[in-house]
Amino acid sequence: MLKFEIRTSAFLFNCIAMRSVFQFFLLLIFIGLTPQIQAQETVLAPENDLCMGCHTHQTFTFKNTLTDQDDKRMMNPLYILDKDHFARGVHAKFKCADCHSADYTTYPHNAELKLEPLSTCMDCHGGDEKYAVYQFEKIDEEFQKSVHFQKSGESFTCSKCHNQHYYQAKTRTSSMVNEIVGFSNEMCMTCHSNNSKFQLMSDTLKPALSHIHDWLPNQDLHFKNVRCIECHTQVVDSLQVSHNILPKEQALRNCVECHSKNSMLEASLYKYKNLQTRSEGGKLNSIISNKSYVIGAYQNAWLNYISIIIFCLALAGICIHLIVRIVKK
Amino acid sequence: MISENKIYFYPLWLRIWHAINALGIVILIITGINMQYSNPGFELINFNLAVNLHNIAGILVTLNYLLFFFGNLMTSNKKYYRLKIKGLFKRLNLQIVYYISGLFKNQPTPFPLSEKRKFNPMQKVSYLLVMYIFVPGLIITGLALLFPETIIENVYSASGIFLTAVLHASLGFFVSIFLIVHLYVATIGKNPLNNFKSIINGYHDINAH
Numbered sequence: 144m145l146k147f148e149i150r151t152s153a154f155l156f157n158c159i160a161m162r163s164v165f166q167f168f169l170l171l172i173f174i175g176l177t178p179q180i181q182a183q184e185t186v187l188a189p190e191n192d193l194c195m196g197c198h199t200h201q202t203f204t205f206k207n208t209l210t211d212q213d214d215k216r217m218m219n220p221l222y223i224l225d226k227d228h229f230a231r232g233v234h235a236k237f238k239c240a241d242c243h244s245a246d247y248t249t250y251p252h253n254a255e256l257k258l259e260p261l262s263t264c265m266d267c268h269g270g271d272e273k274y275a276v277y278q279f280e281k282i283d284e285e286f287q288k289s290v291h292f293q294k295s296g297e298s299f300t301c302s303k304c305h306n307q308h309y310y311q312a313k314t315r316t317s318s319m320v321n322e323i324v325g326f327s328n329e330m331c332m333t334c335h336s337n338n339s340k341f342q343l344m345s346d347t348l349k350p351a352l353s354h355i356h357d358w359l360p361n362q363d364l365h366f367k368n369v370r371c372i373e374c375h376t377q378v379v380d381s382l383q384v385s386h387n388i389l390p391k392e393q394a395l396r397n398c399v400e401c402h403s404k405n406s407m408l409e410a411s412l413y414k415y416k417n418l419q420t421r422s423e424g425g426k427l428n429s430i431i432s433n434k435s436y437v438i439g440a441y442q443n444a445w446l447n448y449i450s451i452i453i454f455c456l457a458l459a460g461i462c463i464h465l466i467v468r469i470v471k472k
Numbered sequence: 473m474i475s476e477n478k479i480y481f482y483p484l485w486l487r488i489w490h491a492i493n494a495l496g497i498v499i500l501i502i503t504g505i506n507m508q509y510s511n512p513g514f515e516l517i518n519f520n521l522a523v524n525l526h527n528i529a530g531i532l533v534t535l536n537y538l539l540f541f542f543g544n545l546m547t548s549n550k551k552y553y554r555l556k557i558k559g560l561f562k563r564l565n566l567q568i569v570y571y572i573s574g575l576f577k578n579q580p581t582p583f584p585l586s587e588k589r590k591f592n593p594m595q596k597v598s599y600l601l602v603m604y605i606f607v608p609g610l611i612i613t614g615l616a617l618l619f620p621e622t623i624i625e626n627v628y629s630a631s632g633i634f635l636t637a638v639l640h641a642s643l644g645f646f647v648s649i650f651l652i653v654h655l656y657v658a659t660i661g662k663n664p665l666n667n668f669k670s671i672i673n674g675y676h677d678i679n680a681h
Contacts, residue, residue: 360523361620363621364620364621364633397512398519398520398523399510399511399512399515399519400512402507402510402519403510403511403512438507438508438510438523438637439507439508439509439510439519443638446638446642450645453645453649454648454649457649457652457653458652461652461653461656464571464572464656465656467576468575468576468660471576471577
């Protein structure tokens with residue numbers, strides 16, 4: 144009886160221990176697979192408080208020296224900054240006066256300040272070793288070949304796509320492909336799904352995206368899982384993100400370019416992910432957690448080997464059986 | 473004139489189902505492999521054509537499966553699929569020994585076919601597995617992939633479509649292996665073509681083993 148009890152408790156202990164080990168591994172897997180949500184908000188420069196006191200609100204109040212009263216006015220919507228959004232952007236640590244004139248500190252702002260040319264992106268990013276890794280010169284070179292530059296010239300500035308207040312380097316920093324895709328496509332959609340913005344650059348009426356892409360199967364799925372630039376740019380191996388946006392006639396329409404073993408996506412959307420994975424050596428996690436399934440592009444070496452082995456074994460078995468049948472007949 | 477040794481094993485509805493299923497599955501396998509291993513410049517079938525053919529054949533096989541399922545449910549054909557678990561391994565073993573040894577020594581088959589028995593134990597188990605697990609699994613995952621918006625987006629953080637597609641391709645692979653073995657085993661008999669004739673005319677010669 145005592146022996147039985149000892150065995151039972153030992154069995155129970157084993158069960159509990161096994162369950163704990165199982166739960167531990169489950170937890171590890173869960174932690175490994177769950178995207179880490181990172182709070183990336185930066186503390187803004189205190190010098191910006193004065194500007195943001197007005198430019199982050201729908202209305203602003205100022206002391207009218209003529210009437211000696213406090214006046215409340217509506218803010219021009221184009222001049223309202225989303226503070227939280229700004230705090231997540233790459234330029235969050237900047238002071239407003241780093242790019243805008245320091246003379247904006249007085250109100251009413253001097254009208255002539257509007258004529259002052261703003262710094263361009265290349266003024267800071269070009270020719271600086273600190274930013275060499277981003278290859279801004281190469282980006283500029285590629286961009287100048289793009290349909291945007293060819294049609295609109297210098298008026299099509301970087302900021303037309305990369306809002307300098309809110310831009311985040313998602314392609315480099317995000318570990319989730321879907322997030323990279325969403326962020327990238329949002330840049331295109333700002334104009335390409337908004338007729339009034341589209342017509343700032345074009346004389347034509349903006350065509351409906353679903354209509355011009357009606358040849359594309361599973362449209363929604365494609366729009367959600369791959370970036371517009373996958374088909375609408377020429378991939379350059381040395382660049383992280385291709386900037387040569389092609390004219391629509393040259394956009395990719397050949398499904399196999401992506402849906403194949405040497406999928407073009409490996410050189411574009413998954414490029415950064417692949418490099419990162421290689422350096423971290425965590426292949427499994429990236430395969431099952433991050434890539435959307437692309438018919439033809441997903442070819443797992445192990446599954447391929449296993450299937451070839453099973454197939455060969457079946458064929459060999461049949462051949463041997465057939466030979467013996469013929470010999471013994 | 474039908475000889476006394478011949479049993480009408482395959483009624484017309486079953487033969488129609490089998491013919492459509494055979495054609496559909498061959499198209500599905502060829503187009504499936506073509507999509508899985510697609511490569512620019514080396515395409516057996518154009519990718520878009522392969523996708524369309526795969527979708528059409530998939531729907532055809534799905535509808536045809538209903539014929540098989542309800543045909544069996546409503547006719548006496550279902551009795552051939554009833555599986556007795558007791559002694560199954562022993563019976564399977566006997567059949568395997570027959571295939572790898574007895575057959576070559578011209579020994580009689582351990583489970584001679586009759587009005588009551590259309591399938592030997594190995595056939596029965598493999599047909600049950602393929603027709604009631606693999607094919608329904610392929611139909612469900614296939615329909616899900618045809619309407620990908622119905623698939624759960626993330627299972628933990630693995631893509632739902634990824635898991636569905638891997639399951640679909642794996643099941644498809646096993647059905648391909650089944651097809652090859654099925655075709656080979658069908659050649660076993662006095663004349664390798666007998667079984668193929670049977671599934672066309674419906675009559676099976678029980679002495680042709």
